[in-house]
Amino acid sequence: MNAPTAERTERLQLLKHRAQEMLQEHQHIDQPEQLASMEVTKLLEDLRIYQVELELQNEELRAAQQESDLSKRRYQTLFDQMPLAALVVDGQGIIENCNARAFSLLGPANRFGIPDNRLFQRLSGDDRSRLHIALRDGQHGDPLVLPGMGLANDNAAPWMLDFHLIQLSMDYHLNNHTLVLLVDRSAEVEREKDHRFFSLLLDSSDNFIYATDNQGKMLLANQSMLTFLGRPREEVLGQRRESFLPLRDAVMHNEVDQKVTHNAEAMTLEEQIHMGGTKGTLEFLTRKFPLHDADGRIYGVGAISTDITDIKARQRQNVLSESVFITAAEAIIITDTDTRIIRVNPAFTQQSGFSEASVVGHRTSMLKSGRQNTAFYQAMWEMLVTHGHWSGEICNRTSNGHFYTIWSNINAVRDESGKVIHYIAVQTDLTSLREVEAKVQHMASYDSLTGLPNRSLFTDRINQLMAITLRQKSAFALLFIDLDHFKEVNDTLGHQVGDQLLITIGNRLREAVRTEDTVARMGGDEFVVLLPAIDRDKAELVANNLLEMLRAPMTLDGAVQYQPMASVGLAMFPEDGNTPDLLLRNADIAMYEAKLSGRNRSASYTQRMSEDKASVFAIQTELATALAQQELRVYFQPKFHLGSGALVGAEALVRWERPGHGLVAPLEFIPIAEKSGQLVAIDRWVLDNALQQVAQWTRQGLWKSSWRVAVNQNAADLKRPHLVAELQGMLAQHGLNATVLELEITEDALLENTQEIIGLLGELTALGITLAIDDFGTGYSSLSYLRQLPTGVIKIDQSFVRDMLINQSAHSLIETIVTMAHNLGHELVAEGIEDQAQCDRLAELGCEKGQGYLFGRAVPAEEFMRMHLTAV
Ligand code: C2E
Ligand code: MG
Numbered sequence: 001m002n003a004p005t006a007e008r009t010e011r012l013q014l015l016k017h018r019a020q021e022m023l024q025e026h027q028h029i030d031q032p033e034q035l036a037s038m039e040v041t042k043l044l045e046d047l048r049i050y051q052v053e054l055e056l057q058n059e060e061l062r063a064a065q066q067e068s069d070l071s072k073r074r075y076q077t078l079f080d081q082m083p084l085a086a087l088v089v090d091g092q093g094i095i096e097n098c099n100a101r102a103f104s105l106l107g108p109a110n111r112f113g114i115p116d117n118r119l120f121q122r123l124s125g126d127d128r129s130r131l132h133i134a135l136r137d138g139q140h141g142d143p144l145v146l147p148g149m150g151l152a153n154d155n156a157a158p159w160m161l162d163f164h165l166i167q168l169s170m171d172y173h174l175n176n177h178t179l180v181l182l183v184d185r186s187a188e189v190e191r192e193k194d195h196r197f198f199s200l201l202l203d204s205s206d207n208f209i210y211a212t213d214n215q216g217k218m219l220l221a222n223q224s225m226l227t228f229l230g231r232p233r234e235e236v237l238g239q240r241r242e243s244f245l246p247l248r249d250a251v252m253h254n255e256v257d258q259k260v261t262h263n264a265e266a267m268t269l270e271e272q273i274h275m276g277g278t279k280g281t282l283e284f285l286t287r288k289f290p291l292h293d294a295d296g297r298i299y300g301v302g303a304i305s306t307d308i309t310d311i312k313a314r315q316r317q318n319v320l321s322e323s324v325f326i327t328a329a330e331a332i333i334i335t336d337t338d339t340r341i342i343r344v345n346p347a348f349t350q351q352s353g354f355s356e357a358s359v360v361g362h363r364t365s366m367l368k369s370g371r372q373n374t375a376f377y378q379a380m381w382e383m384l385v386t387h388g389h390w391s392g393e394i395c396n397r398t399s400n401g402h403f404y405t406i407w408s409n410i411n412a413v414r415d416e417s418g419k420v421i422h423y424i425a426v427q428t429d430l431t432s433l434r435e436v437e438a439k440v441q442h443m444a445s446y447d448s449l450t451g452l453p454n455r456s457l458f459t460d461r462i463n464q465l466m467a468i469t470l471r472q473k474s475a476f477a478l479l480f481i482d483l484d485h486f487k488e489v490n491d492t493l494g495h496q497v498g499d500q501l502l503i504t505i506g507n508r509l510r511e512a513v514r515t516e517d518t519v520a521r522m523g524g525d526e527f528v529v530l531l532p533a534i535d536r537d538k539a540e541l542v543a544n545n546l547l548e549m550l551r552a553p554m555t556l557d558g559a560v561q562y563q564p565m566a567s568v569g570l571a572m573f574p575e576d577g578n579t580p581d582l583l584l585r586n587a588d589i590a591m592y593e594a595k596l597s598g599r600n601r602s603a604s605y606t607q608r609m610s611e612d613k614a615s616v617f618a619i620q621t622e623l624a625t626a627l628a629q630q631e632l633r634v635y636f637q638p639k640f641h642l643g644s645g646a647l648v649g650a651e652a653l654v655r656w657e658r659p660g661h662g663l664v665a666p667l668e669f670i671p672i673a674e675k676s677g678q679l680v681a682i683d684r685w686v687l688d689n690a691l692q693q694v695a696q697w698t699r700q701g702l703w704k705s706s707w708r709v710a711v712n713q714n715a716a717d718l719k720r721p722h723l724v725a726e727l728q729g730m731l732a733q734h735g736l737n738a739t740v741l742e743l744e745i746t747e748d749a750l751l752e753n754t755q756e757i758i759g760l761l762g763e764l765t766a767l768g769i770t771l772a773i774d775d776f777g778t779g780y781s782s783l784s785y786l787r788q789l790p791t792g793v794i795k796i797d798q799s800f801v802r803d804m805l806i807n808q809s810a811h812s813l814i815e816t817i818v819t820m821a822h823n824l825g826h827e828l829v830a831e832g833i834e835d836q837a838q839c840d841r842l843a844e845l846g847c848e849k850g851q852g853y854l855f856g857r858a859v860p861a862e863e864f865m866r867m868h869l870t871a872v
């Protein structure tokens with residue numbers, strides 16, 4: 001109310017008061033005329049004025065009223081137009097005002113209308129008391145939120161609303177009133193519900209459902225997958241596969257994801273996960289599909305994987321069963337319970353002559369030969385019905401009417417309920433069985449590779465032969481043959497080539513002996529020959545003839561020229577042993593002796609050899625301390641130029657001053673040391689001593705700088721790490737030039753790890769060291785291989801030199817070696833030259849250098865110096 005109006009009201013009040021007073025006074029006056037005097041006129045005037053004033057005032061009031069109405073309407077409109085349902089409630093929750101939205105939400109008032117407690121009526125008990133407490137305790141300040149209030153909805157699930165309560169202030173005379181805003185959460189709740197629903201759906205699936213982003217990080221993994229991985233979700237989400245899958249699988253799966261992203265196309269594939277342990281390898285059928293965002297961009301890859309490990313296993317099982325069915329040697333017939341044929345396998349067709357098409361659908365009785373009577377079939381059916389199995393011999397008829405006998409095994413096949421659904425008959429043709437029996441018999445007695453009698457047949461034969469020989473008071477010989485360098489052929493050219501070699505050897509042996517002799521293969525590269533009614537001298541002759549025949553060159557692997565060689569041990573019955581075991585053992589010992597004395601030869605057993613065998617162990621034990629006890633010696637054998645006869649160097653050869661045995665030659669302990677791994681240390685010791693000696697001679701002016709000292713190196717030595725650096729160190733330590741050193745390596749030592757060895761030899765020659773291939777011609781050599789070697793020296797083995805003037809093939813071999821070596825730029829040294837004729841012939845053939853007893857034996861340094869060195 002404004003101020004002028006208040007003033008007017010006051011004046012009006014005053015006027016009214018005065019008018020009342022005057023009216024009371026004039027009730028006592030009898031002279032109205034007097035009264036209608038000036039005062040009355042004034043009063044009336046005043047009253048009129050005030051009436052006008054009152055009217056004006058009324059006018060104003062009406063205007064104010066109108067304005068108030070207008071603003072009230074404006075407020076109500078605003079209130080109604082609010083995007084939220086809003087109510088004004090009093091302290092008891094009775095609705096005092098309510099906007100249109102709230103109205104539509106709460107619906108019409110109940111029939112009692114007032115007090116309007118619709119809000120409470122629509123709330124559940126719990127929510128009602130929450131609201132009640134909030135209203136009661138309501139405080140000014142921030143709005144209070146009651147989340148998740150359920151408002152009954154006549155024919156559907158309740159609406160989910162958040163109630164925002166705002167205490168209205170006293171300024172509006174709305175003390176104790178609260179504005180309640182109802183924020184609809186139903187959509188959100190619906191979304192949450194959906195989310196829960198889909199999560200549940202994902203997590204209850206047996207399939208792996210997962211997704212990765214473009215960086216390969218996991219966006220989603222359902223429960224099955226987490227259980228499989230054995231990790232909680234937070235350890236999987238955000239991680240790359242590599243952190244929980246085997247690396248090779250992770251890489252493979254990532255590649256598929258990239259393909260899906262790149263092609264923007266879903267794909268179905270089979271995947272594997274190799275979990276190892278008890279889980280093993282799992283197989284999955286996976287569908288992968290690109291994930292698009294709202295803008296259509298691919299942000300990842302989704303996948304659904306089904307574990308098909310069992311299915312695949314069953315599939316493989318089926319394939320296996322099928323292939324067994326198809327490839328079985330036995331005829332298989334599958335029938336229904338009515339004995340109608342459903343399937344037969346190829347073996348059946350082969351056995352009976354009936355094609356599958358001609359028997360399927362027919363009863364098995366079509367195969368009957370008529371040779372079994374009804375009682376036979378009755379008994380068979382009785383057995384099948386009661387036991388589900390029958391087996392026995394049946395005579396059947398082939399498609400062209402022939403009879404054939406089979407052994408039939410019939411089994412009933414039942415379903416899960418135990419009902420018979422099929423019969424399967426497996427039929428073995430007894431004719432072929434007999435053949436198989438014969439084959440097995442043969443296999444038991446003969447070696448499958450060479451077709452020679454095997455150990456077991458050999459044992460039979462030797463036993464028989466012993467009995468006969470004893471009766472006849474005669475003797476027989478046992479030859480034990482072991483191929484030389486067979487392991488190298490096997491290792492370098494492969495087992496197939498090895499087999500080829502063994503077959504050839506087997507054939508050669510069989511052809512070489514008389515019909516009454518027995519050749520047997522004992523296993524590996526070992527053969528034995530039994531020579532009945534023979535004496536030792538003759539047997540030795542046979543042994544050497546066999547060796548000669550075996551040596552005929554052959555082509556291995558279609559290209560490689562190879563000369564097989566063997567070592568043969570000979571033992572006589574009864575002199576060298578009166579049981580098969582003893583005889584074999586002694587022939588083996590003799591063979592070993594032949595190997596030791598250089599291979600490619602035969603040796604006849606003597607009692608001494610057995611003693612030797614025992615001594616091997618002693619040698620090994622004593623050798624272990626020989627180095628420390630300074631029992632080894634280095635001997636030097638001179639090497640000469642064949643043309644000029646000038647000294648060109650020496651070969652260092654080891655000797656062992658063995659306590660109680662005198663000077664022991666290397667062949668007696670080097671092979672033993674090689675086997676026991678002691679040779680590497682020995683070789684190093686010899687090398688060091690030889691270099692030290694040459695250094696001393698050089699200092700003394702006795703050794704020419706163009707001469708070389710040759711030192712033997714065992715194959716195992718080449719594999720020693722840092723060999724090159726070590727050799728360099730040794731040469732430097734003795735103040736020697738690398739060109740003074742020649743390393744002799746046997747031919748077969750070069751056969752292992754060819755490329756590696758060739759690389760190493762290259763390094764050695766680059767240093768200035770000369771390489772010599774020792775005992776050349778005795779081992780396995782391929783020209784192509786020799787070509788790869790760095791140029792150096794080839795040492796013709798002494799066995800060829802020994803035989804060259806008496807044996808044409810030895811001679812031509814040397815010729816070939818010389819030509820070949822020269823073509824490849826190698827220098828030649830002949831070993832074991834014992835007479836002048838050999839020396840002359842070798843010089844004629846073009847061999848540059850030589851060593852041998854003709855020039856001088858291996859002698860101690862002191863003696864070497866005295867015999868061969870003069871001040872230069
Ligand atoms: P090799 O390297 O072929 O040595 C030649 C062998 O033939 C030596 O026998 C030598 O004394 C002998 N010899 C030389 N001239 C003649 C001859 O005119 N007629 C005959 N019949 N023999 C002759 P040695 O010293 O008994 O050595 C035998 C084998 O032992 C050597 O054959 C070599 O392979 C090995 N060897 C010797 N010393 C060592 C060594 O320090 N380390 C290694 N790893 N092996 C060694
Ligand atoms: Mg040598």
Ligand code: MG
Binds near residue numbers: 797
């Ligand atoms: Mg040699």
